[in-house]
Amino acid sequence: MVNQEDPRVLRTRQFIRAAFRDLLRRKGFDAITIKDIAQKATINRATFYAHFEDKYALLDEVTELAFDAMIPEQVAQAQAFTEDICDRLILATHRYIVDFYRNCRMDSHSMATLVDEKIKKMLQQTIARIFLKGDLPHGADKHRIQIMAAMTGSAIYGAAHFWLNVEEKDRTDVLVDLVRPYVMNGLGPYRHGDG
C-alpha cells in the first residue's frame, strides 16, 4: 500500500476523514457515497480506494481516532485501575456516546452497531492495558484478565448508553456513582494488583 509517512498521504487521509465527519453531520451513513466523500475531500474517487477498503473501514478509523482523542491523559498513562481512573473512563465513554448521537444522523442501524462494537472493543483494550501494567495478583493469568476487561468495558459502555434515555440523563454524577461501585466490586482483587 501507500507509505503512511509520506506528507501527501497524511494530508489525503486527513481530507478524507474531515469530509466524512462533515458528511455524517448532515447525512446518514448509508446515504453517504464514496463519490460524496471524494468530492468533499477534493480528491479523486480512485484515491479513496488507495487508502480505505470501503466506507466501513473509514468509519472504523474515524471512530478509533475519535475515541483516542476522548480518552483523558490520566487514563492513557494510568498504572493501575483506581476509582479515579474508573470514573474518568465512565465519563469519557458517556461523553463520547452523547457527542456521537448529537453529531451524526442515525438513520442507519448498521452504523450504530458498528460504532457500538468498535467502542466497546477500544474500551476493553484500554482497560486490559491498565490491568496488565499493574503487578498481577496471584493466579491472574492473561486470559482471565482479558475477560475481566471485557466485562468491565461492556458494563461501562452499556450503562453509559442506557443513560441516554433516562430521566436524569444530565446527572452524570449519578451514573458514575452507580457504575463505579458495581465495576470495582466486580473486579474485586484484580483491581490494583495489590490484592
Added chain:
Amino acid sequence: MVNQEDPRVLRTRQFIRAAFRDLLRRKGFDAITIKDIAQKATINRATFYAHFEDKYALLDEVTELAFDAMIPEQVAQAQAFTEDICDRLILATHRYIVDFYRNCRMDSHSMATLVDEKIKKMLQQTIARIFLKGDLPHGADKHRIQIMAAMTGSAIYGAAHFWLNVEEKDRTDVLVDLVRPYVMNGLGPYRHGDG
C-alpha cells in the same frame, strides 16, 4: 509548467498562499524564507518552485487576489464611471490599505513598495476597464483614456494612503467627499462616455 486546472495544483497553490498570508501576520516579509512557507504549507520546498519563481511572485499573486476580493461586485460589473462607482472604489482602496497595514508586519520597506505598485496598477486597470466599456467620447483614443485611468488610480490610492496618518482617519466619508469631486472634475467629459 503545471496544469492550472489540476486539483492537486489548485490545492497546493491554496496551501502556499494561506501559509504565506499566515506568516506575514507574524513575520516580516524579508524574514520569511521559502523553507518557512513550504513547511507551513506542508509541501516540499521544490514544489514551491514549481508554482512560483520566488517569494516576490507569490506576494504579487496574493496581493492581486486580495485586491480582486476587495473590489465590490458593482464596481466589477460597472458599465460607466459614475459617482457611486467612484465612491466604492475609494472606500475599497482605503479598506484594503488599512487591512494590509493591520495584518502584515511591515519591517520591510521593499514589500510596502511592491504592494503599493501592484495595487496602483490594479486600480488603474480596473478604472481603465470601466472607461473602455462606456461609449467613448469624441476624440478619446485608447492611449489618452489609459492616462486618465492612471491618474485617477494614483489619486485615489495616494489619498487613501495619506488618510492613514490623518487625525480624522476614521471619517472615511470625509475622505470620499474630498476625493470624489477631485477625480470627477479632473475627468470632466470622459466620465460617462456621454460628454
Added chain:
DNA sequence: GGATGAACGTTGCATAGGCAACACATTGTA
C-alpha cells in the same frame, strides 16, 4: 422482463509532488 442510471471497485497511464543531493550565494564568527 428489459432498459436505464447510479454507485461500486479496479485498472493503466499521465502528471504533480516528495526527497535527496548539488552548486552557489550570503552571513556570521573565530
Added chain:
DNA sequence: TACAATGTGTTGCCTATGCAACGTTCATCC
C-alpha cells in the same frame, strides 16, 4: 582570511494522485 551555517534555486528519481474507462451490481421505471 577562513570556516561553518543557512538560504536559494535546480535536478533526477520515485511515489501518490488525477483521470478516464471498464465491468459489475443494484434499484427504478417503462
